[in-house]
Amino acid sequence: xxxxxxxxxxxxxxxxxxxxxxxxxxxxxxxxxxxxxxxxxxxxxxxxxxxxxxxxxxxxxxxxxxxxxxxxxxxxxxxxxxxxxxxxxxxxxxxxxxxxxxxxxxxxxxxxxxxxx
Numbered sequence: 001x002x003x004x005x006x007x008x009x010x011x012x013x014x015x016x017x018x019x020x021x022x023x024x025x026x027x028x029x030x031x032x033x034x035x036x037x038x039x040x041x042x043x044x045x046x047x048x049x050x051x052x053x054x055x056x057x058x059x060x061x062x063x064x065x066x067x068x069x070x071x072x073x074x075x076x077x078x079x080x081x082x083x084x085x086x087x088x089x090x091x092x093x094x095x096x097x098x099x100x101x102x103x104x105x106x107x108x109x110x111x112x113x114x115x116x117x
Contacts, residue, residue: 035041068075081087081094 069077078087081090
């Protein structure tokens with residue numbers, strides 16, 4: 001029985017190693033597994049040099065804050081009022097609606113008292 005298993009395994013091994021397409025598949029499978037899963041992609045191991053200027057980043061941040069506001073507050077506000085030419089009217093309506101709110105928080109009971117004329 002043990003000899004029969006040995007003969008069967010030997011025949012399977014001989015057929016497996018004798019086949020060229022299977023041999024290439026096994027080698028490619030092993031190398032790709034080691035390269036991509038263990039060592040990582042080859043692109044990861046390439047050394048790159050970047051011309052980085054920290055002063056340029058500080059200048060770009062200042063320009064961004066000037067244009068869009070801190071955390072894009074001006075940009076979000078411009079989206080909220082629209083871009084169709086009626087943005088000043090909508091901004092006025094939103095200011096009237098938000099009387100009694102401080103940065104979106106209620107500091108008096110809502111709805112607010114209508115402003116006395």
